[in-house]
Amino acid sequence: MKCTVLHESKGRIRVHICRSRMTLRQADIAEYSLAALSGVRNVKVFDRTCDIIISYECHRGAVIKALSELSLDAERAAELVPEHTGRELNREYEEKLVSAVTHRLLHKLLLPAPIRRIISFIRAVKYIARGIKCLLHGKIEVAVLDATAIGVSLLRGDYNTAGSVMFLLKVGDILDEWTHKRSVDDLARTMSLGVEQVWLKTSEGQEVLVPVSEVRRGDMVIVRTGSMIPLDGKVTAGDAMVNQASMTGESVPVHKSEGSYVYAGTVVEDGECTVCVESIAGGGRYDRIVKMIEESEKLKSTAENKAAHLADKLVPWSLGGTILTWLLTRNVTRAVSILMVDFSCALKLAMPISVLSAMRECSRAGITVKGGRFLEAVSEADTIVFDKTGTLTYSSPRVAEVITFGGRDEAEMLRLAACLEEHYPHSIANAVVKEAEERGLLHEERHSKVEYVVAHGISSSVDGERVLIGSYHFVVEDEKCLIPDERVFRHLPKQYSHLYLAIAGEIAAVICIEDPLRKEASQVVEQLHRAGLSRVVMMTGDNERTARAVAEKVGVDEYHSEVLPEDKAAFIRSEHEAGRKVIMIGDGVNDSPALSEADAGIAISTGAAIAREIADITISAEDLYSLVELKRYSDALMKRIAWNYRTIISFNAGLIVLGALGILSPAVSALLHNASTLAIGMKSMTDLDTGEKD
Template sequence: MKLFGNRKLPLLGCEVVHSLPGRVRIRCPALQYFAEQKTEIQERLENGEEIMSARVSTITSNVLVCFNEQTATRESILEATESVIGSFSMIAYKAERKEKMQTTVNERRLQEEPISEMLTRVTVTTLSLLISFLSGSKPKSGIFLKRFVTMPALTSLSLAIPIFKSGLKSLRTSHRPNADTLSSAAIMASLLAGRDISALTIIWLADIAELLTAYTMERTRKAISDILSIGEQFVWRINDDGLEEKVALEYLRQGDRIMVHTGEKISVDGVVESGEAAVDQASMTGEFLPATKKNADKVFAGTVVKSGRLVIRAEKVGDQTAVARIIHMVEEATYRKADIQGTADRFSANFIPLNFVLAGIVLAVTKSVTRALNMLIIDYSCGVRLSTATALSAAIGNSARNGILIKGGNFIEMLDKADTLILDKTGTLTEGKAQVISIVSLDGRMTEQKIIELAAASEESSTHPMAVAIMDKAKRSGWRVPRHTDTKVHVARGVETKVGGKTIRVGNLKFMEENGIAAQSAHESMTRLVRRGENVVYVARDQVLVGILGIQDMLRENMKKALNRLRYSGIDDIILLTGDVEQHAEIVASRMAMDRYMAEVLPDDKAETVLRLQSKGVTVVMVGDGVNDAPALAYADVGIAMGGTRTDVAIEASDITITTDDPLMIPATIRLAKNAMNIVRQNFAISISVNTVGLLLSSLGVLPVFWGAVLHNATTVAVVLNSGRLLFFDLEKGK
């Protein structure tokens, strides 16, 4: 299943709406975004050989084209028009996405309150509660109207107006209660019973939940909006004369040729026509080493040329590129994840109507207002709501203190159900940083120090990850870099320099063979290093191979222990999913005793794997750190962005962010979630059983109103205290 395949922006589809001999009117919805480019579009159309004149209207999104019937057809004119307007696809893409996000934000603000107003409500409610508690406010009795003129009661009524409206609207339009209907019932029941502080508490908890939800959604939308403006703004397009010209990325179109130099980001998906370069495509594939790209190789937007230069023919531009599809997938997954109905709401939905039914039955049978009132005072809503709100808030607070950001209580619930874990390799299982692991001398007179010093002399000015690893080894060991001259870089092969009059070459096997350097003496050592998953670098002096280096992206410390703890926590299936090559993936999966692995997968494939697993009924947790992981993180039941090397896109796509590089935090987070959900279930049992006993005793006339209120509030206090234990949960010890 291809998630998006060659998806094109629907806005760019043009169609003929009217035609006469030599004249055709074409509608193209994307024109609404091209008011500033109107003149340029018209000029480009008229510069075409087949078109005699063109008139563009961005108001009606129409183009009127006059053409010579002897040389052109209606179909060819439509194709030419689509080609010209399609060259502005990036402008349409950004405008359409921003308009969609703004519309969604505006719709939310029409239905809900802006975040600033929510924050004001929470502040007012908090202050009112504090004043009420400090003043020793007690349950009100006596004259009925006096119960509604206390400060907490008046505050509750004023702040509950939006809740009342929403609850009544749900009953009127859908004929079923929603969360606000339940809140309204609980608030009014509390006020009627004279328990104004209980009413205020319900509003306070509801406002906090809405504020956190709105804040998280706003952050996600902002992150997506920011992503749309990230990347190269200009490219070097090669014109018909073979010269480079600097043009805005928005004007690039399919079939154009561009030049990308060292250090520049590739802005299109395309095919290399000429040149050779080392391309860092970790953001797309997860490979920690740059890949060699030459004639006929495919390249992706968002990757970076580390050395060399390429002439690329654009196959996909604007919204059609892989990186644009990744952003779109993250955005769609964010919209797809509708807010789940909380466990507390489900319980309240069943028990709130029961309270009213019981009150009516008791009043009809016993004719006792006191007994009926007890049916409303001892209600389930407050305790049940606090059962989840306090437990999940405590768990989120505890995790935040330990460097774990959980974006919502629903993800704690999903972690409790998780049975399948997918891990990215580079930057997640591994440190994402190359290190020299092995130094093999092939010359008895050459020490490890000397081999590293010669290699460092060649690589000192290079930014290649292999070179950085060699320089880091020399620096950490306190070894000096010898003086050198005439350094030459051979793209995708190696580097050579002069040290003491001798030529030092450092690079791959192909580089050695091209320079006539025999490597047979290193075959056995090379094979051993490769089997261990190390990348081999050859070091030669003049025409003699003097040593080889084994360089590897190291597995994170404690990773295997973390995976063992995950199995103990109920994770049955642990999968490695990486864009790296098969050989490296197999070695890592074997060392970590993982259940299975998938290698050489692109971002689309990672997301597809998540969806395929979910279709089998499993609950998937995805752990990653890069742009290439973002779609899978977004589509997983729980996405976890981990480590100091994680990208902003991964953070915003994920549901949980672990700010440290310690893999033990993954099983610790799951243990915290399971403990939190156990406490939620305990709270439900306490609240429901005690309140049920209270209702039974009240209906029999055994329990007075005062003690009914005491029982109800004691249950609430018990729930809060039980939830408070999560604040002291030790993530390291798991208890």
Template sequence: MEKYIMSHKNKIVLVNGILVIVGFGVRFLLQNETLEVWSFILASILGALPIALQAYQAIRVRVVSIDLLVTIAVLGAFAIQDYEESAVVTFFFLFGAYLEQRTLTQTRSAIKELMELVPESALLQIANGKYEEVDVDDVDEGDVLLVKTGAKVPVDGHVLRGEGHINEASITGESLPVTKSIGSEVFAGSILENGTLEIQADKVGEGTTFGKIIELVEEAQDSKSDVERLIDRFAKYYTPIVLLLAVVVWGFTRNLELAITILVLGCPGALVIGIPVSNVSGIGNGARNGILLKGSEVINRFSKVHTMVFDKTGTLTSGNPEVADWQFYGNEKEKKQVFTYLGSIEAESEHPLGKAILNWLGDFDKVPVTETKVVKGGGVTVTVFGRQIAVGNLALMAQTGVTVSSAVKKDAAVFEAKGNSLVSLAMDGKLVLLLGIRDQLRPGVKEVLGQLKELGVKNLVLLSGDNQGTVSLVAKELDLTEAKGNMLPEDKANYIEKLQSQGQVVAFVGDGINDSPSLALSDIGIAMGNGTDIAIETSDIVLINSDFARLPHALGLSKETARNMKENIRIAIVVVLVLLGSLIYSSWMNMTIGMFVHEGSILVVILNGMRLLRYKVKN
């Protein structure tokens, strides 16, 4: 019976409302008091059933809920035979709950829209080279799949054959199609608008970028901030206090109508629902625009940020550096051999500078590399065919006992003046090669930083492992507050701690494994979406597809969401104070009007929160 009543709650609201209308219709049109009274009685009993059941369920877990206050108020109205009041109160309460649930469902539309984009099937290549439609859960890493025009890409992978244009709006928030050809990365949930692609699966199921987005958004929307937890605790104690107050008033005045009116007016519904609806709407807006905000507390902290610290490579720059200058100091006969050794060493590296060197070298015959030792913040030392080789910055050269000549120092200064990062190679204790590698700034990065300043960020700081010359050039071009080079991961973390000790709320933006300590330590860690998994896991905010231009939207949305939460708290408190004040200082306030205003206030805070779904940052 209990299950039946709760599953038909919406139908009960409808019948309850019809009976209330019939009661008033009979009063004014037929003037039949008996029929009027029975219409209100039936409406009251029917409406009270789901409310009383919810109150009972709450009591079983030792919670005095709003439903209990309304249940007692309805019983009280029955006791004084005010059936009109009890009928109207139950209708307003149930109809308000219905509107609340419906609008909250709309605010969670980001998850719903994402789930609708999850592909259900895939065309899998089988043994004879043909393709067979299978459930997407049956696809494994390494499988070869076919994606046709109009189909959703079922997994994360790379293109083996074909060319086409893919809409990646579900991943990046960007509606313009992206051209994909052999070797290009593709993401689950994106849509092939034209062309045909044969792809190989690299990540499947929940491990895909799209799967992680859904998981993170769900976790974020279900999280609670300190303010929400405080309000939950407040409501837990506030509701019994209202009940006790009503009992005390009845004990002193013997006015049961006044007592049950206090129960209705004191319901803290708008206060309890105001914060969650703002939180869910803000996170939903972010998800639609390629931004993952990991919870209400993250939004609150990010809205207070006034110092933003950036890594350079892959953050302010595109992350695709190129060798711009180089100088060879060794024996010309060994030049090819040196390049072969360098390529073989860098082939084992995932560092962006290593990839730039490999692109510059082109084809070479790889040789075995042994005894590899990584020197944090410096480079590597290895052995190749018995020869001791060090590859890294000039600090590594000094650390390994390599003498740097005046000619090398002069060239290094020239390279740095051009904004290059330096990579040197020493063989058997002698420096034989110096490379200058330069990365390009992201398009529009200066304008984005300008927007951040307009949104209230006072300090823009660059911390990088690159040399100070390169870092200073970037800082000057971008008009940054401060820039420090030659920073090891622990140096960055220490610097962030220093800023925090000065009372600054610090956000750090980075993308690499070496950024993870800073991402975790800062008040807000912001990871670029194509960064490492550990950087994304330790961060508070993720910019999907590393779209740096989304950063102002993320900050503006956080500020607006935090402001919206405060507005809803003020609305809820003011409504309760006005209702209680009206009860004391006026003669027109009654239980029906109180419930109408109470439910109206819930709808107001919900609609106010839903405004965040339409938020767009001003350019």
């Protein structure tokens, strides 16, 4: 691509693409292609002027080379561009705004006064009709104030004021809609599936683990309990209960059988199914996410609902103030000035925008939040409950030792364990699979249907023999599997967690799992205490000895050992009965009941898909400091909402007083009111002030 350097400074270059025009699609290709270059911090592409600004930390030569090799029509480059980028949305509203301003200027400069009056009457019909419709429904809201102000101005023959008010209202509507859609669009584009590999069923009937990018229309994909459906398609075999809350808002799982349609991003809660892919890369998911964001009641925090109710309640007072001003002064202009000001616009715009912007900012920090009320819950919470494995400990434990019984081969036992565990990803299952891969232990799928028993283990059949893998409670106590060598069994290494493998009713091997504590765990607990969480609790299925050792190292206030999934949920219910607000953090299928029960359920990004689906918030698996960041963002959001309240009420009250005193004309009141609404809305879109970082 031929380019000309327009300006250059250290770490920043502005170039001009030597071509007459650039489409929106080509601008996106240029932006995402250059942004993919290692060391490039930021890229801005101006499609109208064909200019590009690049901020970089890498060698200048690498940037120049990337520009020279840039192709705006290459299919490979186009694959880097997401389905929606926001550029088209911005262009749409830029053009709407320019059109509104241009029409107003032409209207004022070119049309004679009689024609302008006729046009003013025609345009006023829409606003007056809205006001009348509002009254007919028994409501006195902002539409009534607008209709009254425009109607009174027209009846007085003040066409300039009426025209100015309608123009400002139109511009305000465009800006409000643009601001809201930009926030929703930014948030929707941050929500990704996070599915990298899928089980593909070949024409020979074998299951092969492949990257999701290699799946094509017509391919058969197998999805099992706890896993996310990666692509849209139709079920061709199997039965499953699918959680579709992220797509349709349904609160209970939906039964899917042969012939049913399933959506990318939904999760199989129970059962398994084979899906014939009909739409690659989750086509249409963006639109469904946008719809979910706009319609879901989950977005509505108490503060947002309070703002909406307060805004509506203040409208009759504004109308009453207008009537009182006219009765006292007999000055219509002063009365109409009050009508130009209402609290509703700013309150109803600023609060949701603040929440959406906070959610977007969380996303940039690796935190996905499904609704404003969960940020509010985190800010107000006084108790946080941790699952141990995969949360306080690293989400990638490793196999430390494999102890076999009955003269069985260690490699063969590990191979068999990996063959079963790879179908149900969890931190411990991942450790087994990884160890087998590192030892070069490849395996064929020799087992029959795999059954997952929540919080216990896996059951299947290999060469006609029943095979079990899971906890001691599941394999020994529930399934009554025999222990071949009591002496060896009693002296299993106590510093490790144990995974029991049984074949034909007898223990065949014990896989010892080393689950090191996260190095930042104790510091995070200390910072959460300082941030206002008075009670930090750890709950684990491990034995008392292991649980106590971890609790002492981490510094939690209390711990509970040998708990089942229902015990965690019951504990949270008891905390609610005691009047506490509770956050729960976990990563496994067994944490799902507790995540659902909590005021804010938080899942680890590498955890089970069903945990991420049920959870209200998902944080990065890299470290637990994102929990502290989440608390800071939540507190900062509530401070911003409080600031918005004070600013909106005080500023608009001031405009009402100045209008009543005759200092401000109706047009100026409307201008200042709309300008303040836009300014507060834009302020609400800026990054939160989270204070000093520890």
